[in-house]
Amino acid sequence: MSDPIVFVLDVAPADAAEPAAGWASTVHRVERGTPILEGTDLGATRGDGVFETLGVLSGLPQAISGHFWRLARSAELLELPAPNLEQWLVAMRMAAAALPSDRQGGVKLALSRGIEGSGQPSGWLVATEAEGDFPERTSGIRVATLDRGYSSDLSERAPWLLPGAKTLSYAVNMAALREARRRGAQNAIFVSSDGYVMEAPQSTVLLRRGNTLITPKIDIGILPGTTQMSAFAVAEEWGLETVDRLVPVSELHDSDGVWILSSVALATPITAVDELPIAVDHEFSGRLNAALISRRE
Amino acid sequence: MSDPIVFVLDVAPADAAEPAAGWASTVHRVERGTPILEGTDLGATRGDGVFETLGVLSGLPQAISGHFWRLARSAELLELPAPNLEQWLVAMRMAAAALPSDRQGGVKLALSRGIEGSGQPSGWLVATEAEGDFPERTSGIRVATLDRGYSSDLSERAPWLLPGAKTLSYAVNMAALREARRRGAQNAIFVSSDGYVMEAPQSTVLLRRGNTLITPKIDIGILPGTTQMSAFAVAEEWGLETVDRLVPVSELHDSDGVWILSSVALATPITAVDELPIAVDHEFSGRLNAALISRRE
Incomplete structure (x- = not known):
């Protein structure tokens, strides 16, 4: 795997007009090994910021609108200055274009609150070529369920x-x-303290039961999944029903297939939950990944 | 307030011997505004690291052993390579010595997992002069209780x-x-989902009821408080009883005094909880802060 490629952004306010030299003039690729963040950046000292990772296929970033919507939403939830999405779009495309076009990869966008007291957010991007060819898309993986400690009414009860x-x-x-x-x-798959499936630490959970695709509803305190949204759109074209609802953890063992979905790895089938084998739908895994790979947004 | 002063550490393994040039040769003060962390540092992209902030009084860092014990414990809980405490001690003293000796201040030690895939942690320190003279140590502050979403048996149930x-x-x-x-x-004061006082976002809660000082027991999933330990030691010398136990949130309204304790601000009395005034013990605040300020570790 080649080294990640890092770009720094001179973060502009949401309402800033494009500079005469273009948004591209506000994005700078940095040499390998160059530090870009100060020791007082709240991203580094407090984890106080937000991020998105877009999948890049054949040089094309995927599910852009979903990721940019979620970036803005995360920033709003953290009361960060709203990101200038036009600027980030230019920067993201520059980062994606730095990846070899014959390999799968990803671009991470990171926006922190910046140096304490400055009021000026920090922005940077990391373009990474994927390791290997994702054999787990066909072989599948085992997951462990882990208590997330939160009950399913968290969003309502404690937005802070x-x-x-x-x-x-x-x-x-x-x-x-x-x-x-x-x-x-x-x-891992996180489970709420009252026994509902939430999400994986870096991906969304999808289940198939007969002709219905199911994902946990986001108001239990989880991230809206950009790849899950794409999967639902594809499935609806195929005539499947799609639903987001509460998913009791027992349903992981009582489905026709379970996957975790993420932007770079796409759909990874689950073969066992807490060491108990579950039904695996290799045919659907193949079809879904082929459809996700052939997306052109 | 002067600008924070940043030092970078070439992090040594716990079992490394002191280099011939001394540990001080592994610590570098950086110029104001100099970036020190790469965009792929897991401290910045994942908040994947640990920190401590020591109070510095008259040039002397306080409660060193408590903070260093906790730094090592946090690193262990995150499965980070154990910090070389001898090296960090030298670095911390250098950072503390950079502060004006006639002002209160603090030194933050930060240890991240480092650049993804490198296996080499990143370490840095930030020395900061305190803003103002802590009028809230006498005037007190109002707090809001906020649900932390976790029940009080969290540590046992979900160490991950x-x-x-x-x-x-x-x-x-x-x-x-x-x-x-x-x-x-x-x-804010965080409260467990089953109604027990936990901690403040950056400090420990202390209550006085008669001749007893009370703090929430840490096995409900909170940080051991270094300033709280010092306060208990002082109180025991004064003949008070000290206890850590479950503290129902109602006790905040039924005590002879409530404080939040932290390394730089020391003991701050609470005057109201969720807009309801509570008993304030100005005499004890004064005595306790005087004792904490005159500590010489």
Whole structure:
């Protein structure tokens, strides 16, 4: 895998007009190994910021509108200055164009509150070529369910806990992945304290039961899934029903297929939950991934 | 207030021997405005790291052993390479010495997992002179109680949620402070979903009832408080009883005094909880702060 390629953005306010030299003049690719953030940046000292990762296929970034909508939403939930989406779009396209066009990859957009007291957000982008060819899209992975500690009425009860915001504060998500590996699994699925499926630390959960695709509803305090939205759009074209609702954890064991969905890895089928094998739908995995790969937004 | 002063550490493994040029040779003060972290540092992209902030009085860092014990404990909970405490001690003293000796201030130690895939943690320190003279130590502040979403048996039930670790993932703590301000308060006190007092977003809660000082027990998923430990030591010398136990939120309204304790601000008395005035013990605030200020560790 080549090294990630980093770009720094001179973050403009949402209402700023495009400079005469164009938005591209506000984006700077940095040499490998160059530090870009100060030690007082709230992104680094408090995880106080938001991010998005877009998948890039054949040089084309995917699900742009979904990711940009969610970036703006996360920023609003954190009361950050609204991002200038036009500027970020130019920067994101520059970062995606830096990737080899024959490889899958991703572009991360990161927006922090910036240096404490400055009122000026920091923005940067990281373009990364994917490692390997995603054999898990066909082989599948095992997951461990992990209590997320929150009940399913969290969003309503405690919005200051930032449910639904994709923040730079991911230490718990990373710890959950380590715990899953300790349990012999490759990923985790978070479960609410009252027993409902939430999300994976970096992806959305999808279930198939007969002709219906199901995903946990986001008002239990989870992220809206951009790849899940694409999967639902595809499934509806195929005549399947789609629904978001409360999903009791027992349904993971009582479905015709379970997947985790994310922007770069796309649809990864689950073969076992807490060491118990579950039904695997290889045919649907193949069809769904082919459809996601052939998207042209 | 002067600008914060930043130092970068070439992080050494816990078992590394001191280099011939001394640990001081591994610490570098950086010029104001110099970036020190790459855009792929997991501290910045995932809040994946730990920190401590020590109070500095008359040039002397306070409660060193408590902070260093907690730094090592947080690193262990995050499965980071154990910090070399001898190296950090030298770096911390250099940072503290950079502050004016006639002002109160603090030194933050930050240790992240480093650049993704490198296995090499990043370390840095920020020395900051305190703003103002802490009038709130006498005037007190109002707090709002905020649901933390977690029940009091969290530590036991879900250690992967990192209860008790002081991580760089503080976006929720910062959001809670904003919510408190929106409610007309100056700070927040987190309450468990089953109604027990936890901690403030950046400090420990202390109550006095008669001759007893009380603090919430840490196994409900909160940080051990370094200033609280000092306060208990002082109080025991004064012949008071000290106890850590479950504290129902109603006790905030039924005490002889409530404080939040932190390393730089020390003991701040609470005058109102959720807009209801509570008993304020100015005499004890004064005595306790005087004792904390005159500590010489």
